[in-house]
Amino acid sequence: MDLIVLVPVAGVAAVLFALWLARDVLSRDTGTPEMQQVAGLIFEGAMAFLKRQYGTIAIMTAVIAAVLMGVVTLVSDGVKEIKLDGTTIVYGEVVMSSTKEGMLTGIAFIVGALCSGVSGYIGMYIAVRSNLRTAAAARNSLKDAITVALRGGAVSGFLVVALSLIGVSTMWVVYTRVLGYPEAITPFLLVGFGFGASFVALFAQIGGGIYTKAADVGADLVGKVEAGIPEDDPRNAAVVADLVGDNVGDCAGRGADLFESMSAENIGAMILGVAIYTVTQDLNWILFPLVLRSFGVFATIIGMMVVPMFSENAEKDPMRPLNMGYYVVSALSIVGLYIATSQMLGDSWMWFFWCGVTGIACGFAFVYITQYYTAGAWRPVKEIAEASKTGPATNIIIGTSVGLETFAPSAVAIVLALVVSYTLGSHADIANVPAFTTGIFGTAVATMGMLMSAAYILSMDTFGPITDNAGGIAEFSGAPASARHITDALDTVGNTTKALTKGYAVASAGLAAFLLFSAYLDKVKERLDIPLVTELPIDLASIDVFAGGVLGVTLVFLFSALTIRAVGSAASSIIDEVRRQFREHPGIMTGTERPDYARAVDITARAALRQMVAPGILVVGAPIVVGLIFRYLRDATATIYGHDAKGVLTVMEYPHSSGWLAVSGMLIIGTIGGIAMATFFNNSGGAWDNAKKYIESGDMKDENGEVVKKGSAIHAAAVVGDTVGDPFKDTAGPSLHVLVKLLATVTLVLAPLFIAS
Numbered sequence: 001m002d003l004i005v006l007v008p009v010a011g012v013a014a015v016l017f018a019l020w021l022a023r024d025v026l027s028r029d030t031g032t033p034e035m036q037q038v039a040g041l042i043f044e045g046a047m048a049f050l051k052r053q054y055g056t057i058a059i060m061t062a063v064i065a066a067v068l069m070g071v072v073t074l075v076s077d078g079v080k081e082i083k084l085d086g087t088t089i090v091y092g093e094v095v096m097s098s099t100k101e102g103m104l105t106g107i108a109f110i111v112g113a114l115c116s117g118v119s120g121y122i123g124m125y126i127a128v129r130s131n132l133r134t135a136a137a138a139r140n141s142l143k144d145a146i147t148v149a150l151r152g153g154a155v156s157g158f159l160v161v162a163l164s165l166i167g168v169s170t171m172w173v174v175y176t177r178v179l180g181y182p183e184a185i186t187p188f189l190l191v192g193f194g195f196g197a198s199f200v201a202l203f204a205q206i207g208g209g210i211y212t213k214a215a216d217v218g219a220d221l222v223g224k225v226e227a228g229i230p231e232d233d234p235r236n237a238a239v240v241a242d243l244v245g246d247n248v249g250d251c252a253g254r255g256a257d258l259f260e261s262m263s264a265e266n267i268g269a270m271i272l273g274v275a276i277y278t279v280t281q282d283l284n285w286i287l288f289p290l291v292l293r294s295f296g297v298f299a300t301i302i303g304m305m306v307v308p309m310f311s312e313n314a315e316k317d318p319m320r321p322l323n324m325g326y327y328v329v330s331a332l333s334i335v336g337l338y339i340a341t342s343q344m345l346g347d348s349w350m351w352f353f354w355c356g357v358t359g360i361a362c363g364f365a366f367v368y369i370t371q372y373y374t375a376g377a378w379r380p381v382k383e384i385a386e387a388s389k390t391g392p393a394t395n396i397i398i399g400t401s402v403g404l405e406t407f408a409p410s411a412v413a414i415v416l417a418l419v420v421s422y423t424l425g426s427h428a429d430i431a432n433v434p435a436f437t438t439g440i441f442g443t444a445v446a447t448m449g450m451l452m453s454a455a456y457i458l459s460m461d462t463f464g465p466i467t468d469n470a471g472g473i474a475e476f477s478g479a480p481a482s483a484r485h486i487t488d489a490l491d492t493v494g495n496t497t498k499a500l501t502k503g504y505a506v507a508s509a510g511l512a513a514f515l516l517f518s519a520y521l522d523k524v525k526e527r528l529d530i531p532l533v534t535e536l537p538i539d540l541a542s543i544d545v546f547a548g549g550v551l552g553v554t555l556v557f558l559f560s561a562l563t564i565r566a567v568g569s570a571a572s573s574i575i576d577e578v579r580r581q582f583r584e585h586p587g588i589m590t591g592t593e594r595p596d597y598a599r600a601v602d603i604t605a606r607a608a609l610r611q612m613v614a615p616g617i618l619v620v621g622a623p624i625v626v627g628l629i630f631r632y633l634r635d636a637t638a639t640i641y642g643h644d645a646k647g648v649l650t651v652m653e654y655p656h657s658s659g660w661l662a663v664s665g666m667l668i669i670g671t672i673g674g675i676a677m678a679t680f681f682n683n684s685g686g687a688w689d690n691a692k693k694y695i696e697s698g699d700m701k702d703e704n705g706e707v708v709k710k711g712s713a714i715h716a717a718a719v720v721g722d723t724v725g726d727p728f729k730d731t732a733g734p735s736l737h738v739l740v741k742l743l744a745t746v747t748l749v750l751a752p753l754f755i756a757s
Helices: 003-026 033-075 098-137 142-178 191-227 239-280 284-310 319-344 346-374 379-390 392-426 435-476 481-528 543-584 597-611 613-633 658-696 713-749
Strands: 079-085 088-096 638-643 649-654
Touching: 003 098, 003 142, 003 284, 003 319, 033 098, 033 191, 033 239, 033 435, 033 597, 079 239, 088 098, 098 142, 098 191, 098 239, 098 435, 098 481, 142 191, 142 239, 142 284, 142 319, 142 435, 142 481, 191 239, 191 543, 191 597, 191 613, 191 713, 239 284, 239 435, 239 481, 239 597, 239 713, 284 319, 284 435, 319 346, 319 435, 319 481, 346 379, 346 392, 346 435, 346 481, 346 658, 379 392, 379 658, 379 713, 392 435, 392 481, 392 658, 392 713, 435 481, 481 658, 481 713, 543 597, 543 613, 543 658, 543 713, 597 613, 613 658, 613 713, 658 713
Parallel strands: none
Antiparallel strands: 079 088, 638 649
């Protein structure tokens, strides 16, 4: 059986399953009129923000697409044929003019941006419809609430995966079968798709992240700390903006983020398969990533269906049914990995099978590392909660320490996965293909293996904001205490699932960074007429590479500063507004006047959209500026030492090569710095949040053995720590995931710009 046919089948299956899930969720009880009224406010606010945000992004996308077409047309020499000359892969005649290359790259950019935008929109739309049903289900049982919330999240997960799979495979078919371009050059044209997805994901994540945390900080500081009223209290004008923010940040932003991850990494793996395809003439090496993703779809469908089977005793551990579903998905993914590698990757398939297993194991490791540092059952969160007894300063000190600590096990997991998969891949014996080429492809298989469960992980991520909104709706509408107890339990689990997804995204970024950097070097080889099977080492002792690396990590710190400052600035606006309403309308606190929720939503939206532009432009523009400056500033001839297909040392000299070398350094060190900072931000913020939840759940006692209550000084200290962590875990951290991959895609697309002819 030709496994390629699974790609369209899986795409259609994912869409149909998502539609079935959506129908199931939307057919459920919508609760009381009071619940429906609150849910309506959230829906209106979320849709209004998304319409305004995507309108801004659409204008920027159109401008960048036009610029991209023009730049590629001007700087490229056209696309050359990639063929085998004896045992060496060489470049032949130009088979596509620079004009066509620019046009097709620009079209791919627009399609990728459109699919990314649709992914974010769908994720948020279904989430804001599911929150009401989850709140209503909480009046019946925890099992029903878990089922509704997870299935609501799964709609987003499956449609995002389907759009990625269908989008990339359709572009492939159009470019190769309809337009008739060679298979070996088409993956290089598809990088525009990844760039477009990354571009939209960045602004969706930044804008949504700024909005959600500005509203959250404003609601917490003025409501909980200053006014002393409960979370999600209807007297707080920022509550609706906060509930809207859960969707535009954690649903729309994360949907676009993971769509971009899957698309860029699929295309990067396809590019790495070109070298082996050119030698073997076996198209499976290029299309393998799409097939593996298809098996992941089927594994996730089954895993999603078995979750209710493990929900009977969920009261004791609400996280257990979600974990069991993940185990099932992972086990079935290994089965699919076995079938795909054994049928598609020739006689050396076993080496690549174990590469994929390594990637799945890395995903597992990150899930448990993140759970340990962010779930309330373990030492780190309890330690932060205990530190709250002596005030907010010690809470923040311990929380910062926990965040810094988390990078050590995370880095070890990434390094082990890369080294093991590279070593295993390099043992694959393919005639005339050097070990370093198969080794790099091994790391690509590891990345693809880990991403097989992406639909399930995204479902768990969207589960978080759905349950958070459900809790807000229950509190806001005066639902029974039993329902609020269930939504509180689900909210704590949702905090953990959101943290797990961020850890998973960091892990995928870490593995993909090496994959996409290798793809970038292949693009450089194409431009410099270096055979694809020639190793192209980057000398970190080179002044160009070192300087680019320093600028790369500088970009990470400056970007983080801008996003966190943006939250502070936007939060100030909403804080002033809530204080004004309390001051000018005293009837709000007595319940005789209704707060102006719409004004609070509008103020937060305008502030967030205004603040998202500068960080986004910085990420896109920095590698271009660095590459151009070094291209013209450092025009000395560079000597490159490499190895040919037989492992023989070769010496090559290329003039005016400093631009791409500086960008290489920026990409390598910027990626490492971005992963480190994202891990710190995500896990410290998640730990601070659940330390607050740990106290609010009544699990902590003071020195007299009394349960610490909400509104106490200890609880207030935990709220301050959570407030500090909010922009870390929901704005700067998730945005850095996108930054890492956008750096790779923008340099991959514009590599010719950094190399003088």
